[in-house]
Amino acid sequence: MKRISIVLIAVLAVICVSCETNLDDFQVAEDISPVLAELNFTNLELDGNNTNNPAVTFSWQEATYSIPSAVRYAIQFSADESFTNPVVAATTIGETSKTLSMAEVNGAAGNAGLPPFAWNSVFARVVASLGSEDTLENASNTIVFSVFPYFNYTFDDYYLVGDATSPGWDNNNNNPAVYRDPNDENRFYYTGFFADNGHFKLLSILGQWQPQWGTNDGTSVSDNPGGGNDPERFPYGGGDGIPAGFYTFTIDFTSNTFTFEPFDATGITSPAGLSLQGSGVASAITMTPLDFDGHIWQATGVRLTPGEVTFLTDAGAVWGSDTSFSGIATENGGSIPVVVEDDYDIWFNDLTGDYILIPQNL
Helix, strand or coil: CHHHHHHHHHHHHHHHHHHHHHHHHHHHHHCECCEECCCCCCEEECCCCCCCCEEEEEEEECCECCCCCCEEEEEEEECCCCCCCCEEEEEEECCCEEEEEHHHHHHHHHHCCCCCCCCEEEEEEEEEEECCCCEEEEECCCEEEEEECCCCCCCCCCEEEECCCCCECCCCCCCCECEEECCEEEEEEEEEEECCCECEEEECCCCCCCCEEECCCCCECEEECCCCCCCCCECCCCCCCECCEEEEEEEECCCCEEEEEECCCCCCCCCCCEEEECCCCCCCEECEECCCCCCEEEEEEEEECCEEEEEEECCCCEEECCCCCEEECEECCCCEEECCCEEEEEEEECCCCEEEEEECCC
16 A cells, blocks of 8 residues: 555656646747837937927737736847847836837937937847746847937036135135035035135035025935025034034935045145046146145036046146046046036046036036
C-alpha cells in the first residue's frame, strides 16, 4: 500500500511539473505584441506658446495575453532605433490610443537627448506589460518622425537680499544668486561672507519684494507669495544678527527647511583673474569679483550659444563640470554644456566651485 502511494505521488508530481512547463510555453506562444499605427505626418514642430495643446495621437492594436489581466501600455521615445536609452512619454491602462500635448512631447524629446530648436528624428514604440511590475513586456513595431522641440526653462532661481549681504535691503542691486543643486532642483546653497549683525531673505524676482522667503522659527522656511504678512529674516526671526564671517546657507524647498553654518575659508585664495571661455561664447568674457566678497564672481548679460564653456583662471587653471545651468566646477572637471542660446547672468564661487547660469529670456 505504501509503495502504491509513493508511486502515485511521484506520478502526480511529474504531471504537475509537466503542466507548469506546458502552461508557461503556452503563455509565451499566445502573447501577441501591440501594433503601432504610422502617423499621418513626418514633421512635428512643437509650439512653446501653447504647451497644453494636443501635439500627436498614438494609436495601436491591442496586445493579447493568455493570462487574464489589465494591460499597461507605455509610449517610449528614443534618439536611436535600438532604444539604447528609452524614455517613457506617457502610460495608459487598457486603452489603445493616447494623445500627447506639446509639453509632453517636448519633455520626452528633451529627456531622450534631442536638442531644442533643431529638427531631429525621434523613434517611438509602445511597450505592453502586465501589472505594476511590467511583467511580460512586449514591444510594438517602431515608427519614426522628425520633431522640432522648443526649450522650456523650468527651474526656479533665487537671490539674496538683506544687510548681511552685498546688495543690502535693495531688491534690485546686483543681488547674488544662490546656487541650485544639479541633482535636486529644489535644493540651493550659498557659501560666502555675511556682514556683522546682519540678516537676509530670498527673492525670486529681482525688483520685486514678493514672493520672498524667510523664517519665523529659525528652522523652517516661511514665504509670502504676495498679499500676506512677510516672514521674518534668516538666519533666525529676530534679535541680534550674525557675527561677521563666512557661512554656508542651505535651503530645501521640498522639506521647507534650512541650515546656516560657519564655513572655514582659511587658506582659500581667490585667483587674481577669472574668465569664461569655450565654444558657447563668441570671445572670452571677463568675470568680476564682488567688492563685498571677492570669492563671488559674476558676469551679466552674456550671450551664450549651444556649445560648452569653462572657467579659466589667470594662472591657467581650467574649471568645469558636465551639468548645464548649475553645478559644481572642479579643476579639469570637464566642460559645462550650453544647451540653448540666450543672454545669461553667470555666477561662480571660488570657495566651493558652485556655478549657475541663469537665462534672462526663457
